[in-house]
Amino acid sequence: GQNIDQPTEMTATEGAIVQINCTYQTSGFNGLFWYQQHAGEAPTFLSYNVLDGLEEKGRFSSFLSRSKGYSYLLLKELQMKDSASYLCAVRVAYSGAGSYQLTFGKGTKLSVIP
Amino acid sequence: DGGITQSPKYLFRKEGQNVTLSCEQNLNHDAMYWYRQDPGQGLRLIYYSQIVNDFQKGDIAEGYSVSREKKESFPLTVTSAQKNPTAFYPCASSMTGAEEQYFGPGTRLTVT
Numbered sequence: 001g002q003n004i005d006q007p008t009e010m011t012a013t014e015g016a017i018v019q020i021n022c023t024y025q026t027s028g029f030n031g032l033f034w035y036q037q038h039a040g041e042a043p044t045f046l047s048y049n050v051l052d053g054l055e056e057k058g059r060f061s062s063f064l065s066r067s068k069g070y071s072y073l074l075l076k077e078l079q080m081k082d083s084a085s086y087l088c089a090v091r092v093a094y095s096g097a098g099s100y101q102l103t104f105g106k107g108t109k110l111s112v113i114p
Numbered sequence: 115d116g117g118i119t120q121s122p123k124y125l126f127r128k129e130g131q132n133v134t135l136s137c138e139q140n141l142n143h144d145a146m147y148w149y150r151q152d153p154g155q156g157l158r159l160i161y162y163s164q165i166v167n168d169f170q171k172g173d174i175a176e177g178y179s180v181s182r183e184k185k186e187s188f189p190l191t192v193t194s195a196q197k198n199p200t201a202f203y204p205c206a207s208s209m210t211g212a213e214e215q216y217f218g219p220g221t222r223l224t225v226t
Binding site for chain 2 (some may be wrong): 042106
């Protein structure tokens with residue numbers, strides 16, 4: 001099975017930088033995704049890493065180390081609208097079936113304060 | 115506009131009734147997925163379909179059923195066999211099983 005851990009809650013100040021960590025244990029790893037979910041809404045795709053290293057997309061960056069089973073999402077220049085839950089999800093490939101599944105962590109609720 | 119639609123946003127049912135949740139996409143995606151989310155929990159996969167007329171059980175399929183007769187549509191039926199059906203149900207789609215998933219707005223089901 002898969003096990004994904006991320007902090008339950010974090011608080012950061014507007015304009016600051018925050019790093020949300022995610023560790024995972026899985027077999028058949030085929031990529032790691034980060035999603036943002038505002039309260040009462042469905043998740044929206046933020047980033048995707050399949051190779052080690054840093055992927056940057058505007059104020060958001062995501063890092064992956066496959067050997068350590070570790071990823072982080074970095075949010076810069078925090079804005080109030082960044083208050084949301086951030087979900088780490090690991091994709092697993094099932095060989096022979098040509099199918100993939102995403103397993104989600106429980107999410108990190110980020111509160112941005114003035 | 116291309117996207118994923120789910121309606122209604124809020125749905126109320128009495129215990130013992132089956133209820134069908136709709137999920138439609140006009141993104142020309144092959145793969146579609148149904149998830150369930152409970153308060154403070156991550157998303158859990160109920161069923162997924164990578165191609166028309168084919169679908170597979172996810173981690174929590176018991177008490178649910180699906181069909182995939184058209185590429186655009188992947189309805190989910192919550193049956194009376196599902197013991198705790200009250201939850202948030204977002205569906206998602208992706209170009210193929212290997213691409214990122216995009217979510218619809220979700221349906222919040224309350225069963226009393």
